[in-house]
Amino acid sequence: MPSSLLFKSILFFQAKPHSFPLPHITAMSTKTKTRLRGVVFDMDGTLTVPVIDFASMYKAVLGETEYRRIRQENPSGIDILHHIESWSPDEQRKANEIILDFERRGLERLQIMPGAAELCGFLDSKKIRRGLITRNVKQAVDLYHQRFDIMFSPALSREFRPYKPDPAPLLHICSTWDVQPNEVMMVGDSLKDDVACGKRAGAFTCLLDEKGKYDSADFAKVDLEPDFKVASLAEVQSLLETNFDLMP
């Protein structure tokens, strides 16, 4: 097994929420650090302050009863885009209008996540690549780029199919960059989309959990463990410096 893979396995099996940064990893010699060449971010709730009330959106699309039923069947969260794919064209059109309306209202209140600009500045200083994958629309990504003057490339929105949690967008970014998935970290606030996408692609994963939401019993049985967990983007820089060789 290549040392980078071994290192990743150690992280995967021993990493526990709230145990980061890991003492046994920080004690490792720099020789065993894995090279990291790129970081890929989720947008909503990761690079932006969360403003979309997803529970209300799902209720508006599904109705209260159906929402509760599906929520119970999917403890890690509802994949609304996937869910409506099997609906009739007319039902899908109505559902998409509701989703777009929630997203549009989210855009009006768009705010950059604290720590995002600093983290991107740090990555630039190390010449580490920055990509973005969102299930939101391209217009929202364009607005983010414009308003905050921070560019991500490639930046894939939901016009790129299949979208997260499918690993395809992350694998596409890796091949565009000509780097291996295990030289990349996926950072996002969703276990079911971002961590799942990252793990399926074979990348490192970092879950942003600002409110300790994933500590609740609801997620105890979810079989998805991120390699790292942080409560703010400000923690990501030291995590990267401690655990990786940052080499473009």
Ligand SMILES: [Mg+2]
């Ligand atoms: Mg998100």
